[in-house]
Amino acid sequence: MSLDKETVKNIANLARIKVADEALEPLAGELSGILDWVEQLNAIDTDGVEPLASVVDVTLPRRTDVVDDGGCRDKVLANAPESEDGYFTVPKVVE
Amino acid sequence: MSDLTNLTIAEARDGLDAGDFSAVELTEKHIAAMEAARGLNAFITETPELALERAGQSDERRAAGKTAGSMDGIPVAVKDLFCTEGVLTTAASHILDGFTPPYESTVTQNLRDSGAVMLGKTNLDEFAMGSANITSHYGNVINPWKGDAGKDLVPGGSSGGSAAAVAARMALGAIGTDTGGSIRQPASFCGVVGMKPTYGRCSRWGTVAFASSLDQAGPMTRTVRDAAIMLGSMAGHDAKDSTSAPEGVPDFEAALSGDIRGLKVGIPNEYRIEGLSPEIDALWTQGVEWLKSAGAEIVDVSLPNTEHALPVYYIIAPAEASANLARYDGLRYGLRVPGDSLDEMYANTRSEGFGDEVVRRILIGTYVLSAGFYDAYYMKAQRVRRLISENFKKAFDDVDVLLTPTAPSAAFAIGEKMDDPIAMYMNDVFTVPASLAGLPGISVPSGLSSDGLPLGLQLIGKAFDEETVLRAAGVLETAADFKAMLNGEGS
Numbered sequence: 384m385s386l387d388k389e390t391v392k393n394i395a396n397l398a399r400i401k402v403a404d405e406a407l408e409p410l411a412g413e414l415s416g417i418l419d420w421v422e423q424l425n426a427i428d429t430d431g432v433e434p435l436a437s438v439v440d441v442t443l444p445r446r447t448d449v450v451d452d453g454g455c456r457d458k459v460l461a462n463a464p465e466s467e468d469g470y471f472t473v474p475k476v477v478e
Numbered sequence: 479m480s481d482l483t484n485l486t487i488a489e490a491r492d493g494l495d496a497g498d499f500s501a502v503e504l505t506e507k508h509i510a511a512m513e514a515a516r517g518l519n520a521f522i523t524e525t526p527e528l529a530l531e532r533a534g535q536s537d538e539r540r541a542a543g544k545t546a547g548s549m550d551g552i553p554v555a556v557k558d559l560f561c562t563e564g565v566l567t568t569a570a571s572h573i574l575d576g577f578t579p580p581y582e583s584t585v586t587q588n589l590r591d592s593g594a595v596m597l598g599k600t601n602l603d604e605f606a607m608g609s610a611n612i613t614s615h616y617g618n619v620i621n622p623w624k625g626d627a628g629k630d631l632v633p634g635g636s637s638g639g640s641a642a643a644v645a646a647r648m649a650l651g652a653i654g655t656d657t658g659g660s661i662r663q664p665a666s667f668c669g670v671v672g673m674k675p676t677y678g679r680c681s682r683w684g685t686v687a688f689a690s691s692l693d694q695a696g697p698m699t700r701t702v703r704d705a706a707i708m709l710g711s712m713a714g715h716d717a718k719d720s721t722s723a724p725e726g727v728p729d730f731e732a733a734l735s736g737d738i739r740g741l742k743v744g745i746p747n748e749y750r751i752e753g754l755s756p757e758i759d760a761l762w763t764q765g766v767e768w769l770k771s772a773g774a775e776i777v778d779v780s781l782p783n784t785e786h787a788l789p790v791y792y793i794i795a796p797a798e799a800s801a802n803l804a805r806y807d808g809l810r811y812g813l814r815v816p817g818d819s820l821d822e823m824y825a826n827t828r829s830e831g832f833g834d835e836v837v838r839r840i841l842i843g844t845y846v847l848s849a850g851f852y853d854a855y856y857m858k859a860q861r862v863r864r865l866i867s868e869n870f871k872k873a874f875d876d877v878d879v880l881l882t883p884t885a886p887s888a889a890f891a892i893g894e895k896m897d898d899p900i901a902m903y904m905n906d907v908f909t910v911p912a913s914l915a916g917l918p919g920i921s922v923p924s925g926l927s928s929d930g931l932p933l934g935l936q937l938i939g940k941a942f943d944e945e946t947v948l949r950a951a952g953v954l955e956t957a958a959d960f961k962a963m964l965n966g967e968g969s
Contacts, residue, residue, distance in 0.1 A: 394844045394848065395841060397848065398804075399821065399824040399825045399828050400825060400828045400837055400840065401826060401828075402837075413899060414838070414841060414845070416899070416900065417838075417842055417899060418845070420792075420900055421790075421792055421793050421855070421859075422789075423789055424786060424859065427783070427862055427865070429862060432861040432862075432864050433861070433864060434857050434860030434861050434863075434864065435863040435867055436691065437721065438677050438678075438691070438914075438915060438916030438941075439723065441724070443720050444717075444720060446717065459810075461580055462576070462577055462578060462579075462580075462810065462811035463810055464808065464809070464812070464814035471809050473823070474819055474820050474822075476819070476820050
């Protein structure tokens with residue numbers, strides 16, 4: 384799969400990463416190289432093979448539905464680059 | 479170099495118990511060694527005050543006859559991928575600037591509970607993405623071993639700082655993490671022991687996530703016995719990580735009986751890859767002979783999907799990384815680069831905060847997970863992952879452990895293999911398959927290359943059978959008698 388500049392720009396936007404225009408072409412080349420290489424998997428017959436999402440064979444454990452965490456607002460906010468009145472602050476999103 | 483920094487963990491433990499020296503003395507020597515070796519750039523953050531405080535507490539406990547656990551008073555280094563309460567945690571990324579966790583990861587908490595003394599946080603590839611420790615925002619780590627003409631070599635990666643710290647006698651042991659080889663490959667490059675336990679053996683809670691279905695913490699030490707001791711402290715079920723296995727922690731050290739008579743050791747034919755360096759091939763053959771002389775039975779096995787492991791890995795790991803790294807948004811912690819809108823603030827922060835390799839992997843991951851491509855790439859990779867896992871299961875019907883090389887080369891010079899991402903990815907060709915199958919693997923320093931650089935051999939075991947892996951590793955270690963760095967000198 385050969386990626387063009389537009390596709391790279393699109394996925395960069397999906398990933399919320401800004402890529403300078405002059406970097407798009409070389410990046411498209413690198414990413415295409417990696418995709419070409421992984422596409423060797425297409426040659427393998429996987430009909431009827433279930434995808435393996437986790438190597439752990441256990442069912443997810445359940446716990447009692449009780450509050451066992453929380454009440455640590457200041458700790459949560461302690462690393463925020465910007466916060467105000469106990470909230471994270473963001474650029475204005477509503478006009 | 480002082481004698482105390484040349485001890486093994488087991489020797490230091492016995493010396494502390496016998497009162498030959500105190501934890502504070504032991505820690506002071508290591509702090510001095512850490513400072514003297516700053517040129518290697520193995521640490522991002524040194525925590526000498528904290529170390530001395532904890533060493534003092536350890537001495538008090540021991541004096542009161544109440545040692546905390548098997549690591550009480552032992553100075554260790556911690557890969558800067560583990561959240562440590564009140565201590566800067568960076569994942570070697572600009573995007574985590576100034577992040578000081580208000581909590582401790584389970585693995586480092588377990589080590590603290592067993593009395594270990596943290597010396598500092600070691601350097602790594604950014605977000606553990608790399609095999610040479612050349613993608614850190616905090617600069618390259620330099621391998622304490624020197625190549626011909628004293629050239630600076632990479633320590634391997636991503637746990638390169640941890641490997642260098644242990645090899646250069648700055649710490650008695652270190653924690654690493656391994657996603658596709660990030661403990662075993664740097665261990666091989668730096669001439670130390672590195673073990674990736676079974677997926678689920680150590681909790682991932684509080685470890686900065688790279689690829690959640692693969693990430694696993696493990697010990698990096700100078701001997702197999704030390705790895706067994708340290709793993710015992712790190713491991714255990716943790717309700718805070720739903721993938722943490724509800725298994726008891728065996729006495730790993732007790733597994734080191736030295737007796738492998740009748741043990742079936744598999745040699746996977748497919749690891750004899752095209753272009754394998756003759757000296758690594760020769761070392762592998764030597765390893766087979768060593769285990770055979772110790773009474774093991776050698777069995778040829780086949781893992782037919784081995785060659786597909788790397789491409790599977792380079793779909794699954796970036797896919798999971800792109801999801802995990804979505805959390806770096808400039809809002810909650812770390813770097814924030816302003817923008818006129820929320821979206822622009824995200825994009826500005828993330829493009830300035832992530833390095834090239836991390837961007838590359840996020841974009842690959844985003845692409846393979848995007849609408850229209852998900853089945854063709856991600857689901858396909860997961861199906862082949864099952865085939866790889868089943869290959870191992872079948873092989874383990876006939877054998878107890880597998881013996882392979884750890885890495886396809888010795889440490890290379892800083893600057894090599896940097897232009898071609900795929901050439902760099904090839905470093906993990908022997909370690910990635912076991913990662914995909916979630917199996918335990920260990921690298922044991924087993925010989926020297928013609929340039930006098932360390933080479934490791936890898937043993938891979940059945941899930942949750944670290945004991946057999948360690949037992950065989952102990953025998954391999956004895957036979958290899960790898961003393962080059964244990965005498966305190968590089969090549």
